[in-house]
Amino acid sequence: MSDQNPDVTSEETPDLDEIRSSGPVPRQREVLLDVDHVTLRFGGVTALDDVSFSLYRGEILGLIGPNGAGKTTCFNVMTGVYRPTSGAVRFAGQKVTGRKPHQINRMGIARTFQNIRLFPEMTALENVMVGTDSQHHTSVMGALFRLYRKKVKPHELPVVDSTNGAVRIWQQVRLGCAKVFGISRHTLEERAGERKALELLKFVGIVGRANELARNLPYGDQRRLEIARALATEPKLLCLDEPAAGFNPAEKEELNQLIRRIRDLGYTVLLIEHDMRLVMGVTDRIVVLEFGKKIAEGTPAEVRDNPKVIAAYLGEPADAA
Amino acid sequence: MTTTTSRKRLLNGLSDATGGIGDRFRALPKWQRGLAFLAFVAFLYYLPLLGIPGLTWLRTDSIEGGNNWAGVLFVCAVYVLIAIGLNVVIGLAGLLDLGYVGFFAVGAYSVALFGSTQSPVVKALQERFDLPQGWAVAWAICIPIAIAIAMISGVLLGWPTLRLRGDYLAIVTLGFGEIIRIVVRNVSWSGGPHGVAAIPGPEGAPSADNQVFGLIDAKPWYWLALTVVLLLVLAVRRLENSRVGRAWLAVREDEDAAAVMGVYPFKYKLWAFAIGAALGGISGALFASRQGFIEPNQFNAQLSILFVAMVVVGGAGNMAGVALGAFLLAYLPERFRDFAEWRFLVFGLALVLVMLLRPQGLIPSRRRARELKDRAEEVPASV
Numbered sequence: 001m002s003d004q005n006p007d008v009t010s011e012e013t014p015d016l017d018e019i020r021s022s023g024p025v026p027r028q029r030e031v032l033l034d035v036d037h038v039t040l041r042f043g044g045v046t047a048l049d050d051v052s053f054s055l056y057r058g059e060i061l062g063l064i065g066p067n068g069a070g071k072t073t074c075f076n077v078m079t080g081v082y083r084p085t086s087g088a089v090r091f092a093g094q095k096v097t098g099r100k101p102h103q104i105n106r107m108g109i110a111r112t113f114q115n116i117r118l119f120p121e122m123t124a125l126e127n128v129m130v131g132t133d134s135q136h137h138t139s140v141m142g143a144l145f146r147l148y149r150k151k152v153k154p155h156e157l158p159v160v161d162s163t164n165g166a167v168r169i170w171q172q173v174r175l176g177c178a179k180v181f182g183i184s185r186h187t188l189e190e191r192a193g194e195r196k197a198l199e200l201l202k203f204v205g206i207v208g209r210a211n212e213l214a215r216n217l218p219y220g221d222q223r224r225l226e227i228a229r230a231l232a233t234e235p236k237l238l239c240l241d242e243p244a245a246g247f248n249p250a251e252k253e254e255l256n257q258l259i260r261r262i263r264d265l266g267y268t269v270l271l272i273e274h275d276m277r278l279v280m281g282v283t284d285r286i287v288v289l290e291f292g293k294k295i296a297e298g299t300p301a302e303v304r305d306n307p308k309v310i311a312a313y314l315g316e317p318a319d320a321a
Numbered sequence: 322m323t324t325t326t327s328r329k330r331l332l333n334g335l336s337d338a339t340g341g342i343g344d345r346f347r348a349l350p351k352w353q354r355g356l357a358f359l360a361f362v363a364f365l366y367y368l369p370l371l372g373i374p375g376l377t378w379l380r381t382d383s384i385e386g387g388n389n390w391a392g393v394l395f396v397c398a399v400y401v402l403i404a405i406g407l408n409v410v411i412g413l414a415g416l417l418d419l420g421y422v423g424f425f426a427v428g429a430y431s432v433a434l435f436g437s438t439q440s441p442v443v444k445a446l447q448e449r450f451d452l453p454q455g456w457a458v459a460w461a462i463c464i465p466i467a468i469a470i471a472m473i474s475g476v477l478l479g480w481p482t483l484r485l486r487g488d489y490l491a492i493v494t495l496g497f498g499e500i501i502r503i504v505v506r507n508v509s510w511s512g513g514p515h516g517v518a519a520i521p522g523p524e525g526a527p528s529a530d531n532q533v534f535g536l537i538d539a540k541p542w543y544w545l546a547l548t549v550v551l552l553l554v555l556a557v558r559r560l561e562n563s564r565v566g567r568a569w570l571a572v573r574e575d576e577d578a579a580a581v582m583g584v585y586p587f588k589y590k591l592w593a594f595a596i597g598a599a600l601g602g603i604s605g606a607l608f609a610s611r612q613g614f615i616e617p618n619q620f621n622a623q624l625s626i627l628f629v630a631m632v633v634v635g636g637a638g639n640m641a642g643v644a645l646g647a648f649l650l651a652y653l654p655e656r657f658r659d660f661a662e663w664r665f666l667v668f669g670l671a672l673v674l675v676m677l678l679r680p681q682g683l684i685p686s687r688r689r690a691r692e693l694k695d696r697a698e699e700v701p702a703s704v
């Protein structure tokens with residue numbers, strides 16, 4: 001364990017320098033996520049074997065390893081899909097293990113799926129709006145009766161713009177009602193959710209397809225939509241499970257830029273990816289898993305030169321290391 | 322091969338025909354759609370009086386031995402209400418509920434047991450509190466009681482069972498429907514196998530003196546049921562277009578993904594069950610009030626299957642679709658009474674045909690596009 005020191009402050013990558021010059025310099029690196037001796041067995045298979053690593057606020061951490069190494073399983077433990085056999089996951093000082101997936105999401109962990117899992121019969125916009133669920137306060141009664149009303153600023157009032165006489169009168173009636181009675185919290189929240197979803201779709205570059213069913217989107221746009229949906233939950237930590245799978249080099253470069261933009265917005269990113277060029281280029285640190293065990297951790301340069309990692313990827317026994 | 326291609330062509334033709342109408346309708350300005358809807362509602366209210374020369378053959382009493390037209394329409398309206406409630410559970414939340422008749426029975430029995438002077442429950446209350454002979458709970462109070470009891474039974478059923486998925490849930494709910502029927506048949510406080518008579522309507526216990534909601538003229542009953550249907554359609558529409566409706570769809574599409582996105586599936590599934598149960602309860606209450614008499618065997622599992630068929634044939638997830646499905650399944654057997662026993666065979670074949678040609682239902686569910694042409698342009702590109 002001595003050669004896998006996570007605190008490599010002396011060897012900062014240029015990306016970290018960028019961040020630090022843009023904001024006030026953090027005195028200490030704050031641990032956001034702490035995976036603490038997690039073991040998970042499925043019957044005879046040990047999918048995770050005493051895995052420990054930490055994730056610092058504001059960094060991009062890569063999680064790599066050969067097929068079946070346990071990377072996706074690690075995400076599933078972090079997001080509450082599976083309960084670890086032993087060990088625990090802590091997020092921002094609070095225990096994650098034992099909570100339900102939606103509670104963990106509300107603590108600030110969002111993820112995408114390796115095998116895309118959108119809501120296929122809903123539009124792209126609605127997919128993202130599902131992610132805003134936790135930011136709504138109205139529920140069944142609020143949506144039904146809409147009695148909780150708020151006074152709104154003039155620019156939020158309904159517009160009167162029709163040239164058709166009857167419609168214009170109707171719009172004026174609505175405007176009058178909104179002025180006298182205010183607008184229901186339900187309506188305001190719906191509008192805010194829709195606007196936020198549009199912004200996110202624009203951020204990932206598919207706003208033009210907002211009204212299309214998720215199942216009709218091209219593959220690459222589905223991947224992007226998953227990222228937008230995860231961001232809509234206002235996470236602190238975004239976990240991406242092979243977001244570039246099936247992408248061509250140009251698309252990978254776009255994704256690279258997107259991940260950096262996400263990090264620059266203040267999110268912490270945990271990235272599972274097989275494409276070494278992408279991982280080495282975008283991450284600050286890397287954790288390597290093999291057969292459920294952590295075999296290496298460090299900066300991209302350190303990991304690249306680690307004989308165990310080379311052996312794991314070339315399929316040779318690691319006894320030389 | 323040729324049969325499949327011709328079938329495909331036929332199917333596409335059908336979808337184009339119906340989908341084309343739908344698209345053209347959706348393309349109309351909002352106010353024109355509103356007017357068309359109002360005209361349709363007016364027509365629905367006019368329906369029991371139907372006397373337009375070319376259309377009188379639609380009436381069920383236009384044939385030999387046909388049933389009272391307004392009475393049939395009332396039953397249709399009750400079925401539409403059931404379909405709308407069951408659609409929340411099956412179509413929106415994606416929970417296959419094969420025991421929906423249970424909630425229908427709970428609603429019907431709630432009104433019967435609290436409202437009828439002949440019910441054992443009312444008799445017990447009379448004795449316990451020294452009330453006069455003719456006392457019973459007023460109809461206007463029975464209805465909220467029925468809704469509340471149905472909702473509570475929905476929550477009680479849902480709480481332990483909604484952790485189950487798919488087929489398991491279907492089996493448990495199927496059992497629930499049967500249990501309700503068997504319990505009311507075998508306990509003493511429910512009137513047992515003989516049922517309960519003298520169930521009140523809006524004007525109190527059934528009698529020849531009732532001016533509006535009488536025994537013979539079913540028109541007021543139909544108008545009452547239609548009004549309830551329209552109000553509840555608006556209510557469910559509001560839910561559909563809210564956070565709740567989106568969460569239901571998300572849970573239906575992929576429960577685990579929804580949970581990871583911060584939606585608590587259990588909460589929304591329970592709401593769907595409770596709301597579905599409430600709607601089932603209301604329809605049961607209306608049905609019992611009009612009948613004036615109910616017995617346990619009216620609420621058998623076959624009825625549950627019919628309810629599911631209404632939703633599936635009409636188009637699960639689409640309110641207009643399930644309403645059409647419910648109307649047809651209630652109306653067609655009545656209109657084609659002169660085919661005698663054959664009508665059920667024909668009816669079954671028609672169902673099979675519909676499912677082959679339109680597996681998504683008569684009017685498939687389609688997410689409505691939002692009108693965001695300009696708004697998509699004006700949002701800033703940052704978050």
Ligand SMILES: Nc1ncnc2c1ncn2[C@@H]1O[C@H](COP(=O)(O)OP(=O)(O)OP(=O)(O)O)[C@@H](O)[C@H]1O
Binds near residue numbers: 042065068074114
């Ligand atoms: N639900 C499960 N039941 C049984 N075994 C499982 C389950 N989920 C994962 N495993 C096993 O756990 C191991 C790790 O799987 P995991 O999906 O985490 O690998 P991965 O690192 O994501 O691989 P890939 O790069 O192929 O996505 C595999 O051997 C897999 O068979």
Ligand SMILES: [Mg+2]
Binds near residue numbers: 071072
């Ligand atoms: Mg994986």
